[in-house]
Amino acid sequence: MEDQKMEQYLERAHMLVEALPYIQRLFGKTIVIKYGGAAMMHDDLTQKIMEDITLLKFVGMNPILVHGGGPDINHMLDSLDIKPNFVDGLRVTDDATMEVVQMVLTGKINKEIVAKLNGMGASAIGLCGIDGNIIKAVKAPPKNGVDLGNVGQITSINTTLLNTLAHDQYIPVIAPVGTGDHGESYNINADTVAGAIATALKAEKLIFLTDTDGIRTKEDDPESLLYVASKTDILNMIEEGKITGGMLPKVQSCLSAIEKGVGRTHILNGTIPHPIILEIFTDSGIGTMVTG
Numbered sequence: 001m002e003d004q005k006m007e008q009y010l011e012r013a014h015m016l017v018e019a020l021p022y023i024q025r026l027f028g029k030t031i032v033i034k035y036g037g038a039a040m041m042h043d044d045l046t047q048k049i050m051e052d053i054t055l056l057k058f059v060g061m062n063p064i065l066v067h068g069g070g071p072d073i074n075h076m077l078d079s080l081d082i083k084p085n086f087v088d089g090l091r092v093t094d095d096a097t098m099e100v101v102q103m104v105l106t107g108k109i110n111k112e113i114v115a116k117l118n119g120m121g122a123s124a125i126g127l128c129g130i131d132g133n134i135i136k137a138v139k140a141p142p143k144n145g146v147d148l149g150n151v152g153q154i155t156s157i158n159t160t161l162l163n164t165l166a167h168d169q170y171i172p173v174i175a176p177v178g179t180g181d182h183g184e185s186y187n188i189n190a191d192t193v194a195g196a197i198a199t200a201l202k203a204e205k206l207i208f209l210t211d212t213d214g215i216r217t218k219e220d221d222p223e224s225l226l227y228v229a230s231k232t233d234i235l236n237m238i239e240e241g242k243i244t245g246g247m248l249p250k251v252q253s254c255l256s257a258i259e260k261g262v263g264r265t266h267i268l269n270g271t272i273p274h275p276i277i278l279e280i281f282t283d284s285g286i287g288t289m290v291t292g
């Protein structure tokens, strides 16, 4: 073999061996990944995220993907002349909106993601909270005095079904629609669903993929990215109005998950290539790690 080629092959071998301690640490462990609608808008990078998740599965980790899809829901509502309405980041969901939410999340986005993962050779299985009662919910209380309609508050997660799938060959892909005692559907924020699933399964890692590189002390200043954010940092930032909108349910889910035994929680930029591999297979990781 010519020297140059041998050098390239050795470099590749070296890189694979370097991954060994990370694989050993997370082998057989559950990793819950939330893929947000904001990152999904960068369609060209979705494939790279699916590659990352497929790789995790084939090296022996148990990834579970929870997806959002707020922008796609808005787009469909717009084409039906229904005005989206949010209170504190939660969609006020009347009956007509609920139909659209369920259709877009469970029918469109969920199946697109499953097809992409399966196209990589994975065995992904797309479900929502209704299937096998994965997410049981009740009607959420009013927010700031506003009735949220069919927005749900999670009461339980079917861990048996999720564990059975995730410990077998499957990658569960979960749409954030829950079910009530009488078969009614509930719309639930996808960050909240990811946090609840990670908590119920005592996941080793909970990763949020969004459209910003993590938590910033000044939302518009990339230089202000926090590599680590403690509970105190976060509570202060919320109080000072520095964490707002869609970042709120993410940090709340991270704090609650950490408190209830999830190993590590991270908020990462899902609009760069291979964010999950960069986080998992490097010492420093990327984005913000939220600690207790």
Ligand SMILES: Nc1ncnc2c1ncn2[C@@H]1O[C@H](COP(=O)(O)OP(=O)(O)O)[C@@H](O)[C@H]1O
Residues within 6 Å of the ligand: 035, 036, 037, 038, 039, 068, 070, 191, 209, 210, 211, 212, 214, 215, 216, 217, 218, 219, 242, 243, 244, 245, 246, 247, 248
């Ligand atoms: N302190 C902060 N640091 C970074 N982003 C923040 C902060 N506060 C609010 N945000 C906003 O949160 C957004 C991510 O939430 P969201 O749009 O709901 O994404 P997703 O679809 O991933 O849930 C960012 O694009 C940013 O505008």
Ligand SMILES: CC(=O)N[C@@H](CCC(=O)OP(=O)(O)O)C(=O)O
Residues within 6 Å of the ligand: 035, 036, 037, 038, 067, 068, 069, 070, 071, 073, 089, 090, 091, 101, 151, 176, 187, 188, 189, 190, 191, 246
């Ligand atoms: C109650 C509520 O707000 N549900 C969300 C569910 C989708 C979601 O959370 O999507 P992202 O992760 O893309 O924001 C919604 O209707 O938009």
